[in-house]
Structures are given as structure tokens and as C-alpha cells.
Amino acid sequence: MNKKLKKSLLLIIAAGLLFALSWLPIPQNLQIGLLLVSYFIVGWEIILKALRNIIRGQVFDENFLMSLATFGAWYLGEYAEAVAVMLFFQVGEFFQKYAVNRSRQSISALMNIRPDYANVLRHNKIIKVSPEDVKVGEIIVVKAGERVPLDGLITKGDSSLDTAALTGESLPRDVTKGDEVLSGCINLSGVIEVKTTKEYGMSTIAKILDLVENASSQKAELENFITRFAKWYTPIVVFLALFIAIIPPMLGFDTFREWSYRAITFLVISCPCALVISIPLSFFGGIGAASKCGVLVKGGNYLEALSKVHTAVFDKTGTLTKGKFVISEIRPQGISKEKLLETAAYIESMSSHPIALAIKAAWNQKFDLSRIDKIEEISGKGITAEFDGKKVAAGNIKMLQDFGVSLPQKVANKTAVYIVIDGKYSGFVAVEDELKNDAPAAISSLKQQGITQTVMLTGDNKHIAAKIGKILRLDKVFAELLPADKLAKLEQLMKQKPTGSTLVFVGDGINDAPSLARSDIGIAMGGIGSDAAIEAADVVIMTDEPYKIVDAIRIARGTVLIARENVIFAIGVKFLVLGLGACGLASIWAAVFADVGVSVIAILNAVRALRLYKK
Amino acid sequence: MKKSYQIEDLDCANCAAKIEDAIRKISGVKDASVSFIGQKLTVETDSDLTEIMSEIKKVVNKIEPDCTIVM
Numbered sequence: 001m002n003k004k005l006k007k008s009l010l011l012i013i014a015a016g017l018l019f020a021l022s023w024l025p026i027p028q029n030l031q032i033g034l035l036l037v038s039y040f041i042v043g044w045e046i047i048l049k050a051l052r053n054i055i056r057g058q059v060f061d062e063n064f065l066m067s068l069a070t071f072g073a074w075y076l077g078e079y080a081e082a083v084a085v086m087l088f089f090q091v092g093e094f095f096q097k098y099a100v101n102r103s104r105q106s107i108s109a110l111m112n113i114r115p116d117y118a119n120v121l122r123h124n125k126i127i128k129v130s131p132e133d134v135k136v137g138e139i140i141v142v143k144a145g146e147r148v149p150l151d152g153l154i155t156k157g158d159s160s161l162d163t164a165a166l167t168g169e170s171l172p173r174d175v176t177k178g179d180e181v182l183s184g185c186i187n188l189s190g191v192i193e194v195k196t197t198k199e200y201g202m203s204t205i206a207k208i209l210d211l212v213e214n215a216s217s218q219k220a221e222l223e224n225f226i227t228r229f230a231k232w233y234t235p236i237v238v239f240l241a242l243f244i245a246i247i248p249p250m251l252g253f254d255t256f257r258e259w260s261y262r263a264i265t266f267l268v269i270s271c272p273c274a275l276v277i278s279i280p281l282s283f284f285g286g287i288g289a290a291s292k293c294g295v296l297v298k299g300g301n302y303l304e305a306l307s308k309v310h311t312a313v314f315d316k317t318g319t320l321t322k323g324k325f326v327i328s329e330i331r332p333q334g335i336s337k338e339k340l341l342e343t344a345a346y347i348e349s350m351s352s353h354p355i356a357l358a359i360k361a362a363w364n365q366k367f368d369l370s371r372i373d374k375i376e377e378i379s380g381k382g383i384t385a386e387f388d389g390k391k392v393a394a395g396n397i398k399m400l401q402d403f404g405v406s407l408p409q410k411v412a413n414k415t416a417v418y419i420v421i422d423g424k425y426s427g428f429v430a431v432e433d434e435l436k437n438d439a440p441a442a443i444s445s446l447k448q449q450g451i452t453q454t455v456m457l458t459g460d461n462k463h464i465a466a467k468i469g470k471i472l473r474l475d476k477v478f479a480e481l482l483p484a485d486k487l488a489k490l491e492q493l494m495k496q497k498p499t500g501s502t503l504v505f506v507g508d509g510i511n512d513a514p515s516l517a518r519s520d521i522g523i524a525m526g527g528i529g530s531d532a533a534i535e536a537a538d539v540v541i542m543t544d545e546p547y548k549i550v551d552a553i554r555i556a557r558g559t560v561l562i563a564r565e566n567v568i569f570a571i572g573v574k575f576l577v578l579g580l581g582a583c584g585l586a587s588i589w590a591a592v593f594a595d596v597g598v599s600v601i602a603i604l605n606a607v608r609a610l611r612l613y614k615k
Numbered sequence: 616m617k618k619s620y621q622i623e624d625l626d627c628a629n630c631a632a633k634i635e636d637a638i639r640k641i642s643g644v645k646d647a648s649v650s651f652i653g654q655k656l657t658v659e660t661d662s663d664l665t666e667i668m669s670e671i672k673k674v675v676n677k678i679e680p681d682c683t684i685v686m
Contacts, residue, residue, distance in 0.1 A: 004624075052680065056677050056680070057677070058677070058678060061629075061630075062627070062629065093627070096627075096628070097626070100651070100652055103652070104652060104653075213653060213655070214619065214653070214655070214657070215653075216650040216652045216653035216655070217619070217648045217650045217653060217655060217657045218648075219648065219650075227632040227635075227636075230629055230632060231632070231636070271629070272629060273627060273628055273629050276628040276629045276632060276651075277627075277628035277651065280628070280650070280651060280652055281652060284652045284653075
């Protein structure tokens with residue numbers, strides 16, 4: 001609690017005590033004296049602000065309305081009510097500020113990953129500096145237990161890193177020389193030296209902090225609705241109060257006193273603050289809950305959109321699949337399996353294509369580079385070389401056609417490398433991209449959550465796409481798409497969804513920027529370390545688990561529900577008391593409790609959003 | 616041009632909404648957002664911000680004299 005809050009709490013307690021004392025059986029003069037003192041303790045600041053704002057031409061603010069209501073109460077001789085209105089108004093205000101402070105703190109604790117310093121190596125000495133002062137290319141030293149302050153590459157040492165703050169992943173990650181490390185991770189064991197690749201402002205950690213801090217500026221539709229509502233609510237209620245105080249007594253119904261009392265009840269509930277604060281507080285909590293699961297949401301509006309998803313569109317490679325190929329089949333012809341794999345590995349030895357990497361990983365032996373010569377790459381087709389003195393070629397079907405070699409078996413539904421040795425077909429090595437472990441669970445849970453349509457877009461061939469579509473039980477699969485086709489398909493799907501619902505596109509963010517931007521909600525997966533993804537997406541999933549989308553939608557729906565509950569509850573109670581007040585059925589006491597009670601309950605409900613991350 | 620500023624001592628949510636509304640009405644301001652929870656002002660303008668900034672400060676000062684924009 002900060003100083004200001006402490007001060008207002010003290011004032012409230014002091015005034016509250018005096019207020020309580022006034023109920024003792026004491027002479028009336030003393031009673032009024034106690035109430036007056038109590039009133040000024042809690043009220044002077046509000047009256048002062050009201051006066052100041054009137055001078056500045058700001059009439060209809062809550063300070064003025066509370067002052068007016070309490071002056072009225074004093075005038076009518078309702079002394080205790082006058083104090084109660086001020087006292088509980090202050091209690092409500094205090095509670096609001098306290099709740100907002102608390103949730104801001106819990107979010108900053110959650111995002112408490114800002115590195116305080118960096119140990120930079122300059123002139124063979126380790127100097128402690130602020131992370132902002134480290135330049136790109138400098139060497140920083142990160143000891144065990146310290147947080148990595150800037151992104152970079154390890155130049156010395158091995159260690160394991162706790163990446164939980166970035167990814168929500170609890171298993172430590174082992175790193176060694178040459179590996180990339182991201183700022184925000186905690187070094188768990190050894191000392192590592194890191195050559196920085198980015199300035200602090202461009203580092204992962206700075207970007208994430210920036211994103212979360214700015215999330216509350218992107219407002220949800222419901223927030224804007226409530227702001228508009230508040231803008232009209234106060235003047236209308238005040239006008240009605242004025243009307244009630246003047247017209248009926250002029251027409252001869254009841255006394256002026258009776259109607260003034262009713263008008264005061266109106267003024268007491270004319271402040272819309274509970275509503276105005278509880279809605280953004282709910283969304284803020286929801287965004288906090290999501291970031292606890294490793295899902296960064298760029299604003300309340302996206303959380304709202306996530307709660308209405310009708311169609312979920314996925315990119316295949318890197319999103320539903322691991323994006324890493326493994327050997328699925330080796331089918332030699334005329335030579336041994338080992339020999340075929342060895343030949344393929346040697347030919348691909350210089351290539352860094354994902355398929356080449358898979359073949360080399362499967363062979364897993366040291367190359368004797370004297371056995372291979374004249375490696376030549378034929379773009380889009382394959383590689384030719386001389387291996388152990390024989391002319392060898394490895395590549396796709398197009399390459400086979402170039403060599404005039406026909407394929408003996410039909411193996412069209414595979415991603416494969418075909419090998420030709422001395423002009424003779426010798427077999428193929430087929431590779432496959434593995435599905436991510438949680439992909440089936442993610443799709444089936446989305447279905448359970450009532451997402452109507454799941455779609456996969458891929459540039460890969462039809463047979464593979466259909467196979468994955470069948471395993472995951474996707475509703476629609478579109479294959480063999482060029483990047484431009486993907487965008488066209490997405491636009492077509494956007495047109496087909498019912499109005500009021502949304503479409504989410506999930507990609508790995510590498511070349512999906514247009515699709516991420518075009519969809520209602522663009523989700524980038526494994527966004528950590530990829531600047532483009534963090535920029536283009538509306539939601540960034542920090543790990544590479546597609547299941548996080550299910551969590552994000554669940555949190556989004558929970559948040560929107562809480563916000564709606566608050567709107568309906570707060571507006572409902574206010575209207576009820578306004579109605580009863582107009583008929584003379586609600587006392588000033590009822591109005592005070594309706595106003596403060598609603599604030600407290602709505603705020604407590606809003607704070608609940610922060611805990612939605614628990615399953 | 617889009618920029619964010621910290622606002623100190625922004626005390627009530629309704630005032631934040633009023634400030635946001637008033638800043639949006641300043642000519643040259645494309646969009647503005649005041650977040651009570653984030654205690655942050657985000658303004659988007661067509662032209663140079665420094666000229667409009669004094670106007671923004673004036674508006675903020677009129678609605679909530681207690682709060683200050685940290686530059």
C-alpha cells in the first residue's frame with residue numbers, strides 16, 4: 001500500500017470511529033458535533049475538489065455530486081446519512097484503488113523478469129552495468145542464479161536455463177557454446193559468456209514487458225460501451241434528480257422535503273465509477289492470467305474476440321507439426337539399406353535443407369570428405385556428386401525425370417529423396433514431419449469448446465495433408481497452396497463465418513505475417529525470439545504447444561463472462577435502486593449500500609479473472 | 616506517430632475516460648487511449664507530437680489537476 005492509500009485509510013478509520021461514537025446515547029448537540037467532525041475528516045477533500053473543478057468549468061464530476069447530495073442531507077436534517085454518504089463513498093474509492101494497485105502489482109510480479117544489471121566484460125574486467133548500456137557484440141558474463149539480461153549467443157561454458165518466465169515451461173533447457181540464449185531466462189548452473197546480438201530495447205525481455213504493459217491500452221468493445229454509458233448516465237441521473245426535487249412538489253404531490261430526499265438518493269448512486277473500473281480490471285486480470293500460462297494477449301479487444309471464435313485456421317509446418325523431419329522409410333533397390341542411407345547422407349553432407357538434416361541425423365557418423373567430390377546443387381530438384389568414384393544423384397521426382405530414370409514403384413504420397421547411382425535407380429529415403437504431441441488433444445478440445453470449424457492450410461502435398469487431417473480430425477484441409485493462395489483461402493473463410501463470430505489464424509509467424517494480420521485474431525506460436533511474429537500477431541504463444549490456444553480461449557471466455565456479470569449486476573442494481581428511490585421506497589441508506597456494495601462486489605468479481613489460469 | 620506516456624496520480628477510472636475523450640477531440644490527434652490500470656496515455660497523431668503535447672497537458676490539467684504526464 002502506498003502513502004496516499006495509507007493516508008486515506010487512516011482518514012476513513014478516524015471518521016468511522018467518530019461516526020460510530022455518535023450512535024451512543026449522548027446529548028444531541030454533541031452527536032451533531034461528532035458527525036460534523038467526521039464529515040469534514042472524510043469530506044473536505046471532496047468538497048475542495050468539487051469547488052476547484054467548478055472554477056475550471058467541470059461541473060458534473062462525482063466530487064460535485066457527492067458534495068451536493070450531502071449538503072442536501074444536512075439541510076434536511078439527515079445528519080447521519082450525510083456522513084454515511086461521504087464515508088462510504090470514500091470507502092468505495094479506497095477499495096477501488098487498493099484493488100487496482102493489487103492487480104497491477106500481481107501482474108508486475110508475474111512479469112518480474114526485468115533484468116536489473118548486466119556483467120559486461122570490458123578490458124578483461126567484469127563491470128556491472130545497466131542492461132541498456134551494453135552494446136551489440138559485447139561479451140556479458142552470466143553466473144549461476146542470475147537472469148540473462150540480453151539476447152545473445154554463448155561463446156563459452158555450458159549450463160541449463162530456466163525458461164519458465166518466457167515460456168511457462170518448467171523443464172530446464174540445456175545450452176552449450178554456440179546456442180542462442182534469450183533474455184529473461186535464469187541461468188541455473190554454470191557460468192556462461194554470451195556475445196550479445198541485440199540491444200536491450202530490442203531484446204526479447206524488453207519486447208515482452210512492453211507488450212504486456214501496453215495491453216491495457218487496447219480496449220475491449222465492452223469497455224468502450226461502459227465508458228459511453230458512463231458519459232450519459234451521470235448527467236441523466238442528475239437531471240432526473242433535479243426534476244424529482246422540483247416538479248412533483250410544484251404540482252402539489254407530497255412535500256418538498258419528501259421529494260428532496262428522493263432526489264438525494266438519486267445523487268448518491270449517480271457515480272458510475274464501480275462499473276467504469278470493474279470492466280477494465282476484469283480484462284486486465286484475464287490478460288494477466290493468460291500471460292501466466294505463457295500466452296501474451298495484446299489487448300482486451302483480442303481477449304473479447306477470442307471468446308467468439310467460430311473458425312480456427314492452422315498452418316501445418318511448425319504449428320501442428322514439429323517442423324523437423326525424421327526418416328520414415330528407407331526402401332533400397334539393388335543395394336543394402338545401410339549403403340543407401342550412407343550414400344544419401346554423403347550427398348547431402350553440405351546441405352542444410354531440413355530433409356538433409358534429417359538424413360544426416362539418421363546416419364549419425366563422421367564424414368570422410370575424401371570420399372565425396374564435385375557436389376553440385378540443382379535448384380528445386382536435388383544434388384549431384386561423385387561418391388566413391390561413382391556418379392550419384394539425389395533429389396525429387398523432377399530430378400529423376402531429368403535423368404531419364406523412371407520410378408519402378410508408385411510412391412507419390414511421400415516426401416522422399418530418390419537416389420540414382422551411375423544412372424540406375426537405387427531406392428529412396430522418405431521423410432516425415434512429426435505431429436506435435438499435443439496437437440490431437442488441442443484439436444479435440446477446441447471441438448469440445450464448441451469451435452465450429454477447424455481448418456488446415458499447407459503448401460505440402462495433398463496426400464500428406466489428408467493424412468494429417470484424418471489423424472487430427474480437422475474439418476477442412478487445403479493443400480498445395482502457395483503463400484498467396486493461403487491468404488486467398490483465409491479471406492474466403494473469413495467471408496463464410498457468421499457475423500459476430502471470429503476467425504483465428506495460428507501460424508509459426510515466420511512467413512505468415514499477411515495471414516496473421518488479415519485474420520480477426522492472429523496467433524503466433526513459438527514467438528519467442530522471432531521479432532516479426534511478436535510484431536504481426538495479436539496473441540503470442542511463447543511455447544510451441546498448440547494446446548495453449550485451448551487455454552487462451554477458456555481464459556478469454558471466463559474473462560468476458562466476468563465482465564458481463566459485472567455490467568448486468570451493477571447496472572441492474574443501480575436501476576433497481578433508482579426505481580425504488582423515485583417511488584420513495586429506498587432510503588439514503590439503501591442508496592449508499594447499493595453504490596458501495598456494488599463497487600466492492602464488482603471489483604472482487606473482476607479480480608477473479610486473474611485466477612482463471614488455473615485449470 | 617504513436618507514443619505512450621506514463622501518467623502519475625490518475626485517481627479515478629471515470630476521469631481517465633473523460634481525459635481520453637477530451638484528448639481525442641484535440642485537432643491533429645488521430646486516436647488516444649488512457650488506461651487507468653496501466654496509468655498510461657497512448658496518443659496517435661498525424662504530425663509532430665511536440666506541438667500537440669502542450670494542448671494535451673492543458674486538457675489533462677483542466678480535468679484532473681492532480682495528475683501529471685511524465686515526459
